[in-house]
Amino acid sequence: MKDLLRLKTSLTEEVESLLNEQVKMEAKSSAIYLAMASWCDRHGFDNSATFFYSQSDEERSHMMKIFKYINDLGGAAVSPEITNVSSEFDSFRGIFEEALQQEISVTQSLNRIAAKCQKLQDFTTFNFLSWFLNEQVEEEYIARRCLELFEVIGEEGVGLYTIDKQITQLKYEV
Amino acid sequence: MSMAKVIFKNEGGCLYQDDRKSCFILEYGGYCTPLSVPCFFCLKKKIDEVDIVAMIANPDPSADIEIISPHACDRCFVLTVAELLILKDLFAGARVMLELNSILQERVYAPIAV
Secondary structure, eight states: OOOHHHHHOSSOHHHHHHHHHHHHHHHHHHHHHHHHHHHHHHTTOHHHHHHHHHHHHHHHHHHHHHHHHHHHTTOOOOOOOOOOOOOOOSOHHHHHHHHHHHHHHHHHHHHHHHHHHHHTTOHHHHHHHHHHHHHHHHHHHHHHHHHHHHHHHOSTTTHHHHHHHHHTTOOOOO | OTTOEEEEEOSSEEEEEETTTTEEEEEETTEEEEEOHHHHHHHHHHHHHSOHHHHHHOOSGGGGEEEEOOTTOSOOEEEEHHHHHHHHHHHHHHHHHHHHHHHHIIIIISOOOO
16 A cells, blocks of 8 residues: 555654644744834834844744745645734833743744654654754854843943944854 | 545444545545645644634534534534534644654564665
């Protein structure tokens, strides 16, 4: 009897479903960053707005990478429905706290998928995910450094202006 | 149908695999419905997603049936709770057998050196 499952796709149902969940998570991240960029733009934090616009684009490119991978392996990538993206934030600092939390959630989710791939001996997907895991090191580093600027510079006087100026200078060097 | 092989059978129906057309055939309620591989998974997913407990708990007569219309399939299923349970069991059993077939293909027909 033909192995119709394997002929159709190399992905197991479980991994395909997890990857589609990750597609949704990356899409939601992109939407959240876009909302953050808009808030920063409205409140005069130009550099931070630029930073978040670029973060939003990056998250979408991550989403597309996974999306394409699912289809390339014969699976069915599902275009995600994104709802409940808040466009209001408590404060400038609150935005960066939420951004860090978002990155941590993405890393945890990728780790869970990588663990599942190892368990199912899907080393192709595990290898594919290693790029994302490395990328998360940079993402979390930048998000943490952004937040630390609030401690280092302080929010009094020209503090917020200086923080906004410094945001785009942050870089991760290996 | 004579070329098709039985994947899984229960008291309510049977799922076959047709190697010639590379599709599955669902024999249920007196009809035979061809299902492509994506359609098979789509239907299985829709059946699994039905909250049977909520259906039973809901006193509204409209909650007694569930209408399932998988994509790329010319059949629409109008199912009662009992029928849902039969199909759920049928698809779950077929899924296990397909997985077993994949394992056999990998381990027996295309063994690798260890």
